[in-house]
Amino acid sequence: MLQYDKLSLNIPDTTKPRVVIIGGGFGGMNLAKSLRDTDVQVVLFDRQNYNGFWPLLYQVATAGLEADSIAEPFRKMFDDHKDFHFRMVRVNKIDPATKTVTTLIGDLRYDYLVIASGSKSNFFGNEQIQKYAFPLKTIPEALNIRSQLLQCFEQASITRDPAERQSLLNFVIAGAGPTGVEMAGSLAEMRKHVLPADYPGLDFSQMNIYVVEGLSKVLPPMSDEAGQKAQRYLEDLGVIVKLNTLVDSYDGETVTFKGGEQIKTQTLVWGAGVTGALIDGIPAESLERGRILVDPINRVQGLTDVFAIGDIAFMKTEKWPKGHPGVAQPAIQQGNHLAKNLRRMLKNEPTEPFEYFDKGSLAIVGRSRAVADLPGNIHLGGFIAWMAWLFVHIWYLVGFRSKLIVFSNWMYRLFTYQRGTRLIIRPFIRKDDKVANEIMLKNEVA
Numbered sequence: 001m002l003q004y005d006k007l008s009l010n011i012p013d014t015t016k017p018r019v020v021i022i023g024g025g026f027g028g029m030n031l032a033k034s035l036r037d038t039d040v041q042v043v044l045f046d047r048q049n050y051n052g053f054w055p056l057l058y059q060v061a062t063a064g065l066e067a068d069s070i071a072e073p074f075r076k077m078f079d080d081h082k083d084f085h086f087r088m089v090r091v092n093k094i095d096p097a098t099k100t101v102t103t104l105i106g107d108l109r110y111d112y113l114v115i116a117s118g119s120k121s122n123f124f125g126n127e128q129i130q131k132y133a134f135p136l137k138t139i140p141e142a143l144n145i146r147s148q149l150l151q152c153f154e155q156a157s158i159t160r161d162p163a164e165r166q167s168l169l170n171f172v173i174a175g176a177g178p179t180g181v182e183m184a185g186s187l188a189e190m191r192k193h194v195l196p197a198d199y200p201g202l203d204f205s206q207m208n209i210y211v212v213e214g215l216s217k218v219l220p221p222m223s224d225e226a227g228q229k230a231q232r233y234l235e236d237l238g239v240i241v242k243l244n245t246l247v248d249s250y251d252g253e254t255v256t257f258k259g260g261e262q263i264k265t266q267t268l269v270w271g272a273g274v275t276g277a278l279i280d281g282i283p284a285e286s287l288e289r290g291r292i293l294v295d296p297i298n299r300v301q302g303l304t305d306v307f308a309i310g311d312i313a314f315m316k317t318e319k320w321p322k323g324h325p326g327v328a329q330p331a332i333q334q335g336n337h338l339a340k341n342l343r344r345m346l347k348n349e350p351t352e353p354f355e356y357f358d359k360g361s362l363a364i365v366g367r368s369r370a371v372a373d374l375p376g377n378i379h380l381g382g383f384i385a386w387m388a389w390l391f392v393h394i395w396y397l398v399g400f401r402s403k404l405i406v407f408s409n410w411m412y413r414l415f416t417y418q419r420g421t422r423l424i425i426r427p428f429i430r431k432d433d434k435v436a437n438e439i440m441l442k443n444e445v446a
C-alpha cells in the first residue's frame with residue numbers, strides 16, 4: 001500500500017538556479033527542451049508521464065490511432081538532459097511569498113516558476129452535463145469515447161428495443177470548433193466505410209451524427225470561408241449541423257436544447273468550451289476570464305519570478321486584445337521565447353517582449369478533406385488543405401517512431417478505408433449504471 005508519509009519529491013539540492021515547470025504540454029515541454037544547455041536545474045511536474053499531441057486525440061477517440069502513437073514519455077524525451085528532473089505528480093498550490101510549490105508528496109522551492117498547466121473542459125457550471133457527457137481533453141477521455149462508441153454498436157446489434165437502438169445510434173457532439181468538426185467527420189467516415197462491414201445486421205442509415213454549435217457558424221475561430229466549407233463537407237458526409245443551438249441539459253439519456261428540442265442519445269461528446277487549468281495560490285487580481293494575466297515577457301501580473309505560458313496565459317496586446325488563440329503555436333513559441341528570456345535574466349541582460357508569429361489554422365473534415373486559413377488571407381480547402389494538414393501534423397509529432405506509425409497508419413487508411421484499433425480494451429461503464437456493472441461482472445466471471 002502507498003503511504004504518503006514515506007514519499008518525497010527527492011529532488012537533489014543545487015547551487016544552480018532552479019526552474020520549476022508545471023505542465024509538460026506544448027509550452028512546458030518546449031521550454032524545458034530549450035533550457036537544455038543552460039546552467040540551471042530544471043524540474044518538470046506533470047500529472048501524467050507523457051507529452052500528448054492533442055490535435056490527434058480525436059483519432060484515438062474514433063479508433064484511427066493507438067494512444068501510444070500520439071504520446072511520448074517525458075523520461076524518454078529528456079533522457080540526455082543533464083540536471084533535469086521529472087516527477088509525475090499534480091501541483092496543488094503555489095506560494096509566491098515563500099517561492100514554493102506544493103504537491104501531494106511534498107513541497108519544493110523554486111528560483112523561477114513557470115505555470116504551463118494548459119486548459120480543461122468547461123461545463124459552464126452544469127454538473128449534470130459534467131457527469132454524463134464525454135469530454136475530449138486527455139488520452140483516458142479519448143479511450144472512454146472509443147469504448148463508448150464501439151459498445152454502442154455492439155449493444156445496438158443485440159437490442160430488441162427499436163427506441164433503445166435509435167438512442168444508441170444517435171451521437172451528439174456539442175461544439176463545432178476544430179475538435180467537434182474533426183470528431184464528426186471521422187465518425188461519419190466510419191459510418192460509411194467501416195461499420196457496415198463490421199455490423200452487417202445493423203442498418204446504418206439509422207445512425208445520426210449531430211454537431212451542435214451555440215454560435216452562428218461552424219469553426220468559430222476560423223474564417224467564414226473555412227467555416228462554410230467545413231459545414232458543406234460535414235453535410236456531404238451526412239452530418240446534421242445545428243447552429244445557434246445551445247445544450248441546456250443532459251441526463252445520460254436525453255439531450256435537451258435551449259428552446260426545448262430533445263434528442264435521445266447515450267453519447268454526448270463535449271467540445272463546447274475550455275477554461276484555464278488554474279492552480280491555487282495565484283492572486284485573484286492576476287486572473288481574468290479563467291486565465292492568468294501576464295506581461296509581454298510572460299511574467300504573471302503582480303508577481304516576480306513567476307511566469308505563465310500557453311493556454312493558461314492571458315497576454316493582452318494591441319493585435320491580440322483578447323489574448324492569443326488557445327492553440328499549440330502560441331504555447332510552443334512562448335516556451336521557446338521564455339527560455340531565451342530566462343537566459344537573459346541570468347546574465348542580467350534586458351529581456352525581449354514576446355511576439356506571436358501566426359502560422360494560420362487548419363481543421364480536417366473526414367478522410368481526405370480539410371480547411372486552412374493561412375497568413376495573407378489565403379484560404380485553402382479540399383485535398384490540398386488535407387495534404388497541408390497531414391504534413392503539419394506529422395512534422396510536429398514528437399519522436400520519429402510516432403511520425404512513422406501515424407504516417408503509415410494514414411496511408412493504410414487512405415487506400416483501404418480501414419482503421420485498425422476498434423478494440424474495447426477497457427469497457428466504459430458509468431459508475432452509477434448498476435445493470436452494466438452487473439453484466440460486466442458476470443462476463444468477467446464467465
Ligand SMILES: Cc1cc2nc3c(=O)[nH]c(=O)nc-3n(C[C@H](O)[C@H](O)[C@H](O)COP(=O)(O)OP(=O)(O)OC[C@H]3O[C@@H](n4cnc5c(N)ncnc54)[C@H](O)[C@@H]3O)c2cc1C
Nearest residue numbers: 023025026027046047055091117118310311326327328331
Ligand atoms: C482535442 C484537442 C484538439 C486540439 N486540436 C488542435 C489543433 O488541431 N491545432 C492546434 O494548434 N491546437 C489544438 N488544440 C489545442 C492545443 O492542444 C493547446 O492549445 C495546447 O496544448 C496548449 O499547450 P499548453 O502547453 O498550454 O497546455 P497543454 O498542452 O494542455 O499541457 C498542459 C500540461 O499540464 C499538465 N497539468 C495541468 N495541470 C497540472 C497540475 N496541476 N500539476 C501538474 N501538471 C498539470 C497536463 O497534464 C498537461 O500535460 C487541441 C486541443 C485539444 C484538447
